[in-house]
Amino acid sequence: MSIEKALVVGTGLVGTSAALALRAKGVEVCLSDIDEQAVALARELGAGREWSGEEVDLALLAVPPHLVGERLAELQKQGVARVYTDVASVKAGPIADAERLGCDLTSYVPGHPLAGRERSGPSAARAELFDGRAWALCPGPGTGADAMRLVRELVSLCGAKAVTVGADEHDSAVALVSHAPHVAASAVAASLASGDDVAISLAGQGLRDVTRIAAGSPLLWQRILAGNAVAVAEVLDRVAADLAAAATALRSGELDDLTDLLRRGVDGQARISVPGA
Amino acid sequence: MSIEKALVVGTGLVGTSAALALRAKGVEVCLSDIDEQAVALARELGAGREWSGEEVDLALLAVPPHLVGERLAELQKQGVARVYTDVASVKAGPIADAERLGCDLTSYVPGHPLAGRERSGPSAARAELFDGRAWALCPGPGTGADAMRLVRELVSLCGAKAVTVGADEHDSAVALVSHAPHVAASAVAASLASGDDVAISLAGQGLRDVTRIAAGSPLLWQRILAGNAVAVAEVLDRVAADLAAAATALRSGELDDLTDLLRRGVDGQARISVPGA
Structure with a gap:
């Protein structure tokens, strides 16, 4: 199993940059955002096409930290992806939210790419945003080996270096x-x-x-x-x-x-x- | 009157960089430092030749702030230059030292180029260190017009922009x-x-x-x-x-x-x- 089709939820700076990096490696990318203009702009930039609700290999949640648990629960309920990850810059809170909301933690690998810019939004996105940067992965005791393997592949496709670390650490x-x-x-x-x-x-x-x-x-x-x-x-x-x-x-x-x-x-x-x- | 021959006292990062900038504009540059190895290195880098005590148009004191007044008094006593300036990053103290030591304030323009690097010493010097940077000049009520003109020329030769400002400000x-x-x-x-x-x-x-x-x-x-x-x-x-x-x-x-x-x-x-x- 490898990433042939991915869903990026949240087409801001980080989500759109990851989408561009995946597109550059030939991955099919679907885009979703509550802001329709942000999706349209990301699409125009070549980051992928609008998501029509179809199933994907991996869903990347690039939404604010306080929304990660909620979005994960919704997507898992719909059975959208085999593996899920997020990019929130804090990890204990989103993981606690996911547990509280009854998410399936075997298919979710909490993540955080250490990359950013002062500017935000899809127009600031760059395929090379993650080049050579650290990308923290915080698997828990229940995280599945397949999930880890697919998210490591995502990190690698984005040109970043995976660093495995506990959420609190x-x-x-x-x-x-x-x-x-x-x-x-x-x-x-x-x-x-x-x-x-x-x-x-x-x-x-x-x-x-x-x-x-x-x-x-x-x-x-x-x-x-x-x-x-x-x-x-x-x-x-x-x-x-x-x-x-x-x-x-x-x-x-x-x-x-x-x-x-x-x-x-x-x-x-x-x-x-x-x-x- | 313009700068045909200059003396740089203190061949660290800033002094050697100024010497290199002046050399690049065809100015004859003499070098002096209590550290003979620093002078030798600056000379090898093309910053000028060792000073033999001769007279110059302008002397640039690139020594630590607490030594500016003392060096200025010594050089003025020897009648080394027509105009003097320094590069210390504080100005009120060196000016007070110069007054206390009875220096001629008409021929001295306190200065401070806003440029630097984390590395120090002549080996870190670059002719372009001052390119486009601000170079503060803090003339007092007694500063001569000729002195100001010559130091402005120095700033211009180094590629910097002169900013005139009171010492306390x-x-x-x-x-x-x-x-x-x-x-x-x-x-x-x-x-x-x-x-x-x-x-x-x-x-x-x-x-x-x-x-x-x-x-x-x-x-x-x-x-x-x-x-x-x-x-x-x-x-x-x-x-x-x-x-x-x-x-x-x-x-x-x-x-x-x-x-x-x-x-x-x-x-x-x-x-x-x-x-x-």
């Missing part, structure tokens, strides 16, 4: 490497409100890089962060404490805490730096 | 657009110490961008930050307060403060985003 990890950094970027960008035009004219590439992701949709990010609230809050508290301590060090002239923070920053950055990049 | 501005963002990037990078290898494997381009500048030299940055301590501390306190409020909002589920921060972040980021980039 995933949510803690993305709080650290994605969600809290987004809020930190927002806070730095928000501080610019106090700058006059001369200050803004002195902004360089460093600041642009630090704040780039802060351009993301507030509504989308509020939902993502709320879905991973405690883990994100823990990281934010640590970052806030480090910044407050740095301010105190600067005011007192006793710079040990500041120097220590700068050194820990170098070490932390080195952990994620790509050699030669 | 400059220091507040760079606290906002450069110094505090550096500490925030360090704090996010430092938080990664708590992540296991799986968490680190989920890091994407967004996190890499947010934390890129945190790789900068802790010693260099400690000096820069200490030279602009109060202005940086004020921005850091605001950012820390926003992050702590976001954590509180996430824990309580009353998300208004969080949504407001995300919206302010979008607005702040828009102020520095380059259209079409």
Whole structure:
């Protein structure tokens, strides 16, 4: 069994990008979205054709985290696909929803591609969005081997690298490497409100890089962060404490805490730096 | 009068890059550094020849902020150049040092190119480091018109855009657009110490961008930050307060403060985003 026909539910940035990547590999792709214009645009971009309710090998749910469980239950009830996965950036919540709604967990592999852009919607989609990126898969004890195999194939067709991880561990990890950094970027960008035009004219590439992701949709990010609230809050508290301590060090002239923070920053950055990049 | 011969004092990243830019425009460049190996490397890279004590049109002091006043006083005593400028990323302190040491302020134009890299030293230098970047000039009431003209020529030869601004206004501005963002990037990078290898494997381009500048030299940055301590501390306190409020909002589920921060972040980021980039 391999993926010959797929259904993408939710033709936003991630769903349409996955559809384009699958189309590029010759997979037949059906598209569905509550927003008819989004489906029409994805179709025009070559992402596939409108879904007519037919059965498929794999259904990819690219809907907001709080809607994953509900949509999964509906599709499974209709027997639409043999295997289901989603792309929500938090995993414990959607899995709990799926359990609560009585979904079949053998055919569902919770997933999360670590890829995105500041822009959203199908018009921002790119077939290469997932190239070389990590794609987390969070199977539970009941996940079927066939389901895992098909979803691994999806990840591979999209050019990404599958990383298998428990749902709770995933949510803690993305709080650290994605969600809290987004809020930190927002806070730095928000501080610019106090700058006059001369200050803004002195902004360089460093600041642009630090704040780039802060351009993301507030509504989308509020939902993502709320879905991973405690883990994100823990990281934010640590970052806030480090910044407050740095301010105190600067005011007192006793710079040990500041120097220590700068050194820990170098070490932390080195952990994620790509050699030669 | 124009720049036919220049002296670059301090052949680190910025000094050597300026020397390379000037050489590319046919200016004769002399190089000086207390580190003989740094001068030798800059020379090998084509940045100019070793300074033999001769007189020049313009001397560019590319030394750490706390050494600017001292070096300026020495060079002016020897009558080395007609015009002097520096590249320190804080301005009020070096200017106060220069006044205290009895420097001639008519021939000195305090300057600061808004350009840098995470790597330091002459081997990281590039002639195009300043291309299209802002280069702040902070003339005082006594700065001579000829000095300003020659330093504007330097900025132009390096491909940068001169931005004239008062020293105190400059220091507040760079606290906002450069110094505090550096500490925030360090704090996010430092938080990664708590992540296991799986968490680190989920890091994407967004996190890499947010934390890129945190790789900068802790010693260099400690000096820069200490030279602009109060202005940086004020921005850091605001950012820390926003992050702590976001954590509180996430824990309580009353998300208004969080949504407001995300919206302010979008607005702040828009102020520095380059259209079409």
